[in-house]
Amino acid sequence: xxxxxxxxxxxxxxxxxxxxxxxxxxxxxxxxxxxxxxxxxxxxxxxxxxxxxxxxxxxxxxxxxxxxxxxxxxxxxxxxxxxxxxxxxxxxxxxxxxxxxxxxxxxxx
Amino acid sequence: xxxxxxxxxxxxxxxxxxxxxxxxxxxxxxxxxxxxxxxxxxxxxxxxxxxxxxxxxxxxxxxxxxxxxxxxxxxxxxxxxxxxxxxxxxxxxxxxxxxxxxxxxxxxxxxxx
Numbered sequence: 001x002x003x004x005x006x007x008x009x010x011x012x013x014x015x016x017x018x019x020x021x022x023x024x025x026x027x028x029x030x031x032x033x034x035x036x037x038x039x040x041x042x043x044x045x046x047x048x049x050x051x052x053x054x055x056x057x058x059x060x061x062x063x064x065x066x067x068x069x070x071x072x073x074x075x076x077x078x079x080x081x082x083x084x085x086x087x088x089x090x091x092x093x094x095x096x097x098x099x100x101x102x103x104x105x106x107x108x109x
Numbered sequence: 110x111x112x113x114x115x116x117x118x119x120x121x122x123x124x125x126x127x128x129x130x131x132x133x134x135x136x137x138x139x140x141x142x143x144x145x146x147x148x149x150x151x152x153x154x155x156x157x158x159x160x161x162x163x164x165x166x167x168x169x170x171x172x173x174x175x176x177x178x179x180x181x182x183x184x185x186x187x188x189x190x191x192x193x194x195x196x197x198x199x200x201x202x203x204x205x206x207x208x209x210x211x212x213x214x215x216x217x218x219x220x221x222x
Contacts, residue, residue, distance in 0.1 A: 032210075041213035041216055042200075042213050043213075044210045094165075095140060095157065096157050097142070099151055099154070102150075
């Protein structure tokens, strides 16, 4: 039931791009993306609703393919501040949000 | 007003003792969630409150865990007869309702000796 994220970890140099994937075995109504820095609470990045929409926030964007029950988070021209653990959260037709396994991202100068 | 607050921020207890963790959601938020995060692990769903509906308790790991919420305000997560495996950060989040943004509190770090 828990969505699966891949890869588990990513190491980047500043300026490089990365893609984080989130897959669910259940039909999805929405996908949420959060970033958590070490020792801090998760912080909201974006929500995508069914309909295959794509969203963007500065150099971070995401897509949602409801038929494939997948979402991808795209980080372009990564910055040091992007380092952290990224979680997707998925919701079906209920209000309950289940978080994925997490992807640890480290950006080095 | 302010964001989600949780207390205490840290709790050290002895095995077998009961603990109460408190969450104050953002005013007006109808939904409240509790999650557990073990060191280096993901967010494990525990329980979900939505307005006056019966809470979704499907994530509670054992009957030692319980939670209450008074109306659309404060929630308390109680762990009875704590075990060492209960050591984790307990996070609370509130939202105005799905599929809205979840706002997380700073968490309570629980250490069971």
